Amino acid sequence: MLAFLGSAGVIAALIGSILLVVRGIRGARGGQSDLRAPGKLVLAGAVISMVAMQIALLNDDFSLAYVANHHSSATPFPFDVATAWAALEGSIILWGLVLAVFTWVVVRQASDRLGSAAVAVMAGVGVFFFGLMITVANPFEVCVDALATGCAASTAWPFTAADVPVNGPGPNPLLQNHFLMAVHPPVLYIGYVGLTVPFAYAIGALALGVPGPEWLRRSHRSTLVAWSFLTLGITLGGWWAYEVLSWGGYWAWDPVENASLMPWLAATAFIHSGLVQQRRGMLQAWNFVLVISAFALTILGTFLTRSGTINSVHSFTQSAIGPALLGFLVLVLVGSFTLFAMRSHLVASSPRIETFVSREGTFLVNNLLLTVYAFVVLIGTTYPLLLEAFTGTQVGVGEPFFNRLAVPLSFMLLLTMGFGPVTPWRGAPTGLLWRRLRWPTIVALASGLVVALTVTRVAWVILAIVLGVFVAAAIGGLLLEFAGARKAKSGLSLYQEARTVIGNDQSFWAGQLSHIGVVLVAIGIAFAANLPLHTEVELAPGESVEFAGYTLTYDAPFRRDEPNRVVQGVRVEVSRDDRIITVLEPSANFYDTEMGGIITPAVMSRPSGDLYLTLRNLDSETVQLGLDTSPMIWLLWLGGVTTAAGGFWSLAARRRDRVVEEPLVLADV
Amino acid sequence: MSERTRNIASVAVIAVMSVALLLLTSTQPATSDRVQQIGTRIKCPVCQGESIANSPSQMAEDMMDLVSERVSSGVPDQQIIDELLGSYTGAVLLDPPASGNTLVLWVAPVVALAVGIAMILWWRRHPGPSADDATAPGKSRTRLVIGGVALVLAFAGIVAVAANSLQDRPAAAAGAADIDEQDLSEVSNETMEAVIAANVEDPQINGMRLALAERYFDSGDYRSAFPHYLVVAEDPNATGAEAITALVRLGWMAYDGNGEVETATRLIDEALAIDPGSAVARYVRARVLWCGAGETDQAIETFEELLTDPELATETRTQIEADLEIANDGGGECP
Structure with missing residues (x-):
C-alpha cells in the first residue's frame, strides 16, 4: 500500500516535471501556458513520497526494502524520521522534495519568458532526480527475499511484498549516535538544491539571450537561502564530526566535507561577483561561469559521496547511480558551456574597471582567491581518484596538502575582507582608505600584542587575531563613521543613528555580520588547531590525573541498556580546586548492527575551550583514556552560525531594501 | 595636533607594534607536537x-x-x-611530494592563480565588446574555439575516468589471491590486516581472516582476534568449517576473556547447529561448562565419548586425555 502510494507520488512528480519542461519551454518562446498546475503536481507528488516513507518508518513497515535495510523497530525518535535520509535511496526522496519546493518558488514568479525558461531548467533537473527514483535508486521497492534482519532482494513491481522481514538492522550506527545527524542532511540539502535556482535562471537567461542583471535579481533570494543553509549545514557537519567521530577534530579535508566546501566557495564568490554585475554591469560572463560551476560542483559532490567512488572503487559498479550522476554531470557541463559559448557574443562585458582600489577591485581579488581556493579543494579531492583510475597508482592527498595551501589563501581572504567593505564603488578618493583603516590597524596590532603577551605567541594564532580584529574593527569603524556623520546633522544619539544607518542598507550590514562570523571561525580554528593539549592515560578506579588545570578522577565503569544500543563506558569526575565541576561519561556505544562499539567522546564546554575525553580501552582493572583540549572551539560554532545568520538577515532585508535601492547602474553599459 | 602629526604618529605606532609582534612571534620556540x-x-x-x-x-x-x-x-x-x-x-x-606524479598538485594551484591574475590584468586593458557592438558575433570566434577545445578535453577526461572506473578492478583482488597462494606464515599481521581491509567484499578473504585471527588468538590478543572471528561467523558466504571455527573461538574467548559462560555455550551451540558432530565444538563446550559452571561429570562424559572417535586428531586427543585425567582426579579443578 505504502509502496504504491510512494511510487504514485514519485510518478506524479515525474509527470509534473515533464509537463513543466514542455510548458516552460513554450512559455519561454512567448506562448501562454499554465505552469502552476504541473508545479502543484510536482510538489504534491514529492510530498506524498516523503510522507509515504515517513509512515512506513514510523509504523515499522518492513515490507519496504529500504525500511527493512535501514530501519529497526528499536530505532528511537527522531532517528526513525531521519532514517528517511540516512541512506542513498531515501536521501534522494529528500533531494526531490527540496527541489520540488524550490521549483514551486520559481513557478510562482514565472510570469514572463525568463521565468518560464528557468522553470523549464528546474523541471529538467527534476526529471533527472525523479527519474532516478523510479529506476536505479527506487526507495519504494518491496521485499521479496527476507533475511532475519533486513532484505536480500527486492522489486519495484507489484507493490505488495512477497516476503516481509521481522525486523531490520537499523541505520548506520554512526548516524544514529547524535541528534545532529537528523538535522544536518536536510539543512545541507536545502543548500545544495537551492543552488539549482540561480543555475536555472542563468541557463534561462543564456537561452533567451538576455544576459543582463535580471536573472541575478530574480534568483538572488534563492541564492542567499541556498548559501545560508549551506553555511549552516557545513557548520553542523563539523560539529557532528566533533561530537561523534571521537578524534577531537571538526574538519579532516575528507572528500565528503570537501564536496560541501567546493559549492560553498563558488557560491560565496558568486554572491560577491553578482553584486558587481548588479551595481556596475561588469563580470557578466564570469557570473555565468561561476553559477554553472557552483551547480556542477554540487552534482560532482553528490557523485563523489553517493556513488561510492570514494570509499571503494568496487561499490561503484554495484549501483547504477554513479554512472547516472556522472552522465548528468557531463550533460550539465557540456550543455551549459556549449550554450554559453553560443551566446558569448551577447554577453557584453562592462566599462573597463577604473581602478583596483575600489569595491569592484576588492571583489575581483576576493573572486580570484575564492576560485583558486575551490580549485585547490577540487584538485586535491579528485586528483588521487583520476590518477588511480588511469594509472592504478595510489597517492594520498590529505590534511597537510590542503592546510599548506588553504591556510595562506584563508589569511589573504581575511585581509581582503578588511579592505572591501570600507572601499567605495568606482574608486576611493586619496587618503580615504588610510583614514578608515588607520584605527582598525592600530587596534588589530594592539590586540595581537595583548594576546601575544598574555596567551600565546604562536604565529598563526597571532596572525588570525590581528587580521580578524582588523576586519571587525574596519566594519565597526565604518558604522561609527556613518552614524557619526548623521548625528552631527540630526543631533540624535549615536546608537539611534547607527540603527538608522543599518536599516537603510540592511543587506550590506547583513553581509558584514557574515564577515564577522567568518572572523570568529578563523580565530576559533587558529586556537583549536594550534593550542590543543593531548595526552593518553591509564587509570584504576579512584585514581586521579591532572590535566589542563583539571583533576580527573576515574570513578567507576558503567553499562546502560537503551532500546537501540548498549552504552558501556566510565564515569570520570572533573574537578578543580577540590570542587567537582561535572561528571563525564566517555563511552563505547554498541548497536545491534555493529559489533565493535562506536567510541563516543564526552565533552565539557567552558568559555576557554572544551575538555574532550575519549575511551580507548576498558578492562576489569583499568581504563585507558585519551584526554584532549579544544581551546576556544565554541568560537567556531558561533562563527559558523553567525555567518549563516548574516545570510538570513540579508534575506529579511531584501524586500524592504528594494524600495530604497538606488537604480541599477545600467547606464554604464 | 595637526593632521600631519597625527599621521606620522599613527605610522610610528603601527611600525613599532608590527616590529614588536614580529619579534614576539619569531622568538617563540617551536613547540609543535x-x-x-x-x-x-x-x-x-x-x-x-x-x-x-x-x-x-x-x-x-x-x-x-x-x-x-x-x-x-x-x-x-x-x-x-x-x-x-x-x-x-x-x-x-597524505602529504604528496612536489615531485613525480604529484608535482601537478602543487603546480596547478600556482598556475591557476597566475592565470587568474593575468586574466584580470588583460581584462583591465581589453574590457571586451561593449553592449553597442555586442550583437556582432564575429568577435567571439576565438573565445568559441577556446571554449570548445576546453569542453572537448573536459569531456574526454570525464569519459575516460568513467570508463576506467566502471571496469571491475581486478588488481586489488589479484593481490589477495597472490597472498593466498603464499605461505601465510611469512606475511606480517599488518600486511594481512591491510589486505583484508582492501578486500572486505571478497568472500574468499575469510580464509586469511581466520588465519590472522588464529594468530592473534594464539598470542592471547583476543581483542584483535575478536572482530575477525565475528565477521567470519556472521558471513553467510563462509563455509561451514570456517563458521564453526569462528563460533567456537568466539565462545572460548567469551568464557576465557569475560567469564561469560552463557554466551559461550550459546555461541558454541550455534556451531553445533551447523555440524552436531564437530569434535572441537563439543570439546570446547564441555570444557567451558566444566571450568565455568563446575559440571565436571558432564565434561568427563563428553570427553570419554569424544575419545571413542577413531578419527580424532592426535593433538586434540592428547589434549582431551590430559583434561580427562585432571577431571577424573578427585577435585576436578579445571586447569
Whole structure:
C-alpha cells in the first residue's frame, strides 16, 4: 500500500516535471501556458513520497526494502524520521522534495519568458532526480527475499511484498549516535538544491539571450537561502564530526566535507561577483561561469559521496547511480558551456574597471582567491581518484596538502575582507582608505600584542587575531563613521543613528555580520588547531590525573541498556580546586548492527575551550583514556552560525531594501 | 595636533607594534607536537581516508606508538615516515611530494592563480565588446574555439575516468589471491590486516581472516582476534568449517576473556547447529561448562565419548586425555 502510494507520488512528480519542461519551454518562446498546475503536481507528488516513507518508518513497515535495510523497530525518535535520509535511496526522496519546493518558488514568479525558461531548467533537473527514483535508486521497492534482519532482494513491481522481514538492522550506527545527524542532511540539502535556482535562471537567461542583471535579481533570494543553509549545514557537519567521530577534530579535508566546501566557495564568490554585475554591469560572463560551476560542483559532490567512488572503487559498479550522476554531470557541463559559448557574443562585458582600489577591485581579488581556493579543494579531492583510475597508482592527498595551501589563501581572504567593505564603488578618493583603516590597524596590532603577551605567541594564532580584529574593527569603524556623520546633522544619539544607518542598507550590514562570523571561525580554528593539549592515560578506579588545570578522577565503569544500543563506558569526575565541576561519561556505544562499539567522546564546554575525553580501552582493572583540549572551539560554532545568520538577515532585508535601492547602474553599459 | 602629526604618529605606532609582534612571534620556540605532525601525514591503512593521528583504530594507535617511540629516540621525521610506509602495506603519505606524479598538485594551484591574475590584468586593458557592438558575433570566434577545445578535453577526461572506473578492478583482488597462494606464515599481521581491509567484499578473504585471527588468538590478543572471528561467523558466504571455527573461538574467548559462560555455550551451540558432530565444538563446550559452571561429570562424559572417535586428531586427543585425567582426579579443578 505504502509502496504504491510512494511510487504514485514519485510518478506524479515525474509527470509534473515533464509537463513543466514542455510548458516552460513554450512559455519561454512567448506562448501562454499554465505552469502552476504541473508545479502543484510536482510538489504534491514529492510530498506524498516523503510522507509515504515517513509512515512506513514510523509504523515499522518492513515490507519496504529500504525500511527493512535501514530501519529497526528499536530505532528511537527522531532517528526513525531521519532514517528517511540516512541512506542513498531515501536521501534522494529528500533531494526531490527540496527541489520540488524550490521549483514551486520559481513557478510562482514565472510570469514572463525568463521565468518560464528557468522553470523549464528546474523541471529538467527534476526529471533527472525523479527519474532516478523510479529506476536505479527506487526507495519504494518491496521485499521479496527476507533475511532475519533486513532484505536480500527486492522489486519495484507489484507493490505488495512477497516476503516481509521481522525486523531490520537499523541505520548506520554512526548516524544514529547524535541528534545532529537528523538535522544536518536536510539543512545541507536545502543548500545544495537551492543552488539549482540561480543555475536555472542563468541557463534561462543564456537561452533567451538576455544576459543582463535580471536573472541575478530574480534568483538572488534563492541564492542567499541556498548559501545560508549551506553555511549552516557545513557548520553542523563539523560539529557532528566533533561530537561523534571521537578524534577531537571538526574538519579532516575528507572528500565528503570537501564536496560541501567546493559549492560553498563558488557560491560565496558568486554572491560577491553578482553584486558587481548588479551595481556596475561588469563580470557578466564570469557570473555565468561561476553559477554553472557552483551547480556542477554540487552534482560532482553528490557523485563523489553517493556513488561510492570514494570509499571503494568496487561499490561503484554495484549501483547504477554513479554512472547516472556522472552522465548528468557531463550533460550539465557540456550543455551549459556549449550554450554559453553560443551566446558569448551577447554577453557584453562592462566599462573597463577604473581602478583596483575600489569595491569592484576588492571583489575581483576576493573572486580570484575564492576560485583558486575551490580549485585547490577540487584538485586535491579528485586528483588521487583520476590518477588511480588511469594509472592504478595510489597517492594520498590529505590534511597537510590542503592546510599548506588553504591556510595562506584563508589569511589573504581575511585581509581582503578588511579592505572591501570600507572601499567605495568606482574608486576611493586619496587618503580615504588610510583614514578608515588607520584605527582598525592600530587596534588589530594592539590586540595581537595583548594576546601575544598574555596567551600565546604562536604565529598563526597571532596572525588570525590581528587580521580578524582588523576586519571587525574596519566594519565597526565604518558604522561609527556613518552614524557619526548623521548625528552631527540630526543631533540624535549615536546608537539611534547607527540603527538608522543599518536599516537603510540592511543587506550590506547583513553581509558584514557574515564577515564577522567568518572572523570568529578563523580565530576559533587558529586556537583549536594550534593550542590543543593531548595526552593518553591509564587509570584504576579512584585514581586521579591532572590535566589542563583539571583533576580527573576515574570513578567507576558503567553499562546502560537503551532500546537501540548498549552504552558501556566510565564515569570520570572533573574537578578543580577540590570542587567537582561535572561528571563525564566517555563511552563505547554498541548497536545491534555493529559489533565493535562506536567510541563516543564526552565533552565539557567552558568559555576557554572544551575538555574532550575519549575511551580507548576498558578492562576489569583499568581504563585507558585519551584526554584532549579544544581551546576556544565554541568560537567556531558561533562563527559558523553567525555567518549563516548574516545570510538570513540579508534575506529579511531584501524586500524592504528594494524600495530604497538606488537604480541599477545600467547606464554604464 | 595637526593632521600631519597625527599621521606620522599613527605610522610610528603601527611600525613599532608590527616590529614588536614580529619579534614576539619569531622568538617563540617551536613547540609543535612532532608526533602529531607526523601522524597527520600518514594515512591509516585500515581506515577510509583518515590519518593515523585521527583514526581510533587499533592499527593507527600502534603506528602512533611507534612514531612517538622513534621521535623520543631522536630519529628524524623523514626516516620515521619511510619506516612506516615501508612496514605497513596500505599506509600512504597524505602529504604528496612536489615531485613525480604529484608535482601537478602543487603546480596547478600556482598556475591557476597566475592565470587568474593575468586574466584580470588583460581584462583591465581589453574590457571586451561593449553592449553597442555586442550583437556582432564575429568577435567571439576565438573565445568559441577556446571554449570548445576546453569542453572537448573536459569531456574526454570525464569519459575516460568513467570508463576506467566502471571496469571491475581486478588488481586489488589479484593481490589477495597472490597472498593466498603464499605461505601465510611469512606475511606480517599488518600486511594481512591491510589486505583484508582492501578486500572486505571478497568472500574468499575469510580464509586469511581466520588465519590472522588464529594468530592473534594464539598470542592471547583476543581483542584483535575478536572482530575477525565475528565477521567470519556472521558471513553467510563462509563455509561451514570456517563458521564453526569462528563460533567456537568466539565462545572460548567469551568464557576465557569475560567469564561469560552463557554466551559461550550459546555461541558454541550455534556451531553445533551447523555440524552436531564437530569434535572441537563439543570439546570446547564441555570444557567451558566444566571450568565455568563446575559440571565436571558432564565434561568427563563428553570427553570419554569424544575419545571413542577413531578419527580424532592426535593433538586434540592428547589434549582431551590430559583434561580427562585432571577431571577424573578427585577435585576436578579445571586447569
